[in-house]
Amino acid sequence: MRSEPSSDQTVTGEELVARARALIPQLRERAPRAERERRVPAETVADMQDAGLFRVLQPKRWGGYQLDPQVFFEVQMALAEGCMSTAWIYGVIAVHNWQLALFDERAQNEVWEKDSSTLISSSYMPKGKIERVDGGFKLSGRWGFSSGVDHCDWAFLGVLVPPVEPGGAPEYRTFLVPRGDFRTDDVWHTVGLKGTGSQDVVVEGAFVPDYRTHKSSDGFAGTSPGLALNDAPLYQLPFGQIFVRAVSTATIGALQGALTSFVEAGKGRVSVNDGSRTAEDPTAQQLAAETSLAIDEMRTMLLRNFASMMASLRAGEPLKLLDRIHYRVQSASVVDRCAQLVSRLFYSSGAHGIYLGSPLSRYFVDIHCARTHVANNVDKYSRNYGGVLLGRDNTDFFL
Incomplete structure (x- = not known):
């Protein structure tokens, strides 16, 4: 380090x-x-x-x-x-x-x-319990899925802060906690994404000063306190836009890895049943082409969206809410699409693909595990987008 x-x-x-x-x-x-x-x-x-x-x-x-x-x-x-x-x-x-x-x-x-x-790990699920104390909060709780936490000295932890006044709405905040104030529980025994080491984080009565918390509302509105120092357009991006892509984009690269494995194996593969060659199989040919084109489309869409947002921010223009909703759905749809395509590659690879040593089998389970992340639930975000297009109010504020 x-x-x-x-x-x-x-x-x-x-x-x-x-x-x-x-x-x-x-x-x-x-x-x-x-x-x-x-x-x-x-x-x-x-x-x-x-x-x-x-x-x-x-x-x-x-x-x-x-x-x-x-x-x-x-x-x-x-x-x-x-x-x-x-x-x-x-x-x-x-x-x-x-x-x-x-x-x-x-x-x-x-x-x-x-x-x-x-380095900093995280678990944004709102699982923390707090008590307001002088200068900040007393925090306790257990958070799951803190990926890479073993390599990190701090953690971001999600908390719903109760309203000060009765009848008010709770406020979502991210609390920043040092390693000395939390422990990890070794619970990560999964079918995929095994190497992420996404352990549980446990905090028992740690003091967190108010300045070590970040309001989700500030991230949505572009009013975060750090912008007084870090005022570059990069830091004016909405947190919801950049974080959701952090948990979906790996599937595009993994699908490319799966395609590479499929192609490398397919070039020399000959069926033991009938002697046919994978390289001459029309179904395999079409699938390889379709997957390659899809990867290019998803990558292009990702880069275009951020190029558009950065251009607006550099010009001092606010980002349009409908665009943010649109980009949000596209982020989640990537994982769904990658899961479908890697499934077809896996099925087409034949019995050799089911061995644990097969790279293709690893890509297959890892991509499907990524699909289970709440941020990659494309149905939920598509319904919100469709509702907004039809004149209903937006219900998603992690944009």
């Missing part, structure tokens, strides 16, 4: 993506170990640190590159070609360097002043 900010802030997005792509062979080799140990190997995290990948969205004032989100997601897709668990924890951990920039300056100082490479 670096103890000083990176001095090379002239690195380009293309260079960072190339560094991520250079890791793909190692990630493929380490993927079985990540599954066995139920966590991404420490050396993989060190490799990503050394490559500067966690700094893509980090503010320049903290040694980050402060690059457009398109670079961040290109890096994530590249990593997922080698190991989707690695790409998953990269997405949810590296995006926290973006969210911390929205916090009060005092919170940023506590995390990064001594070591700007410090």
Whole structure:
């Protein structure tokens, strides 16, 4: 772990993506170990640190590159070609360097002043219980699915803060808690995304000062306290837009990894039943083409959406609510589409694909596990979008 900010802030997005792509062979080799140990190997995290990948969205004032989100997601897709668990924890951990920039300056100082490479995990489910005390809150609770927590020294934890006045609405906030104030329970025994090490986080009566909390309403409205210091257009993006893509985009890269495995095996595969060659099978040919085209379409859509948002923010124009709803549905639809396509690749791979050592089987279960994330429930967000198009009020505020 670096103890000083990176001095090379002239690195380009293309260079960072190339560094991520250079890791793909190692990630493929380490993927079985990540599954066995139920966590991404420490050396993989060190490799990503050394490559500067966690700094893509980090503010320049903290040694980050402060690059457009398109670079961040290109890096994530590249990593997922080698190991989707690695790409998953990269997405949810590296995006926290973006969210911390929205916090009060005092919170940023506590995390990064001594070591700007410090990493933060999260669990945004609103499971915490609080008591208001002088200067902040007393926090307790158990949160699940904290991906990559073993590699992190801080955690973002979701809490519904009760209203001060009776009859008011509760307020969703993210609480920032240091490692010394929480413990983890080893509960991560799953069918897929095994290497994410998404353990439970437990807090028992920790004091959290008010400045170490971030209001969801500020993230939605663009009024976060950190914007007084980090006022670049990057940090004016709505949190709901950038986070939901952090838990869906890895599936695009993983689908590319699955297609690569399917193609590599199919080029030389001959059926033991009738001697037919996969490379000459019209169904396999069509499926390979359709999957490749779909990957290109989903990647293009992702980059276009963020390019459009960044252009508006740079021009000082507010983002249109209907666009935000539209982009939200597209984010969730990616995972559904990838799950359908990787299923077809898996079925078409024949009996060889069912072995545990098959890379294709790993991509298959990992993508399907990503589909279970609440942010990837495309039906819910499609209904909201359709309702808005038909004149009803928007019901989704994580946009």
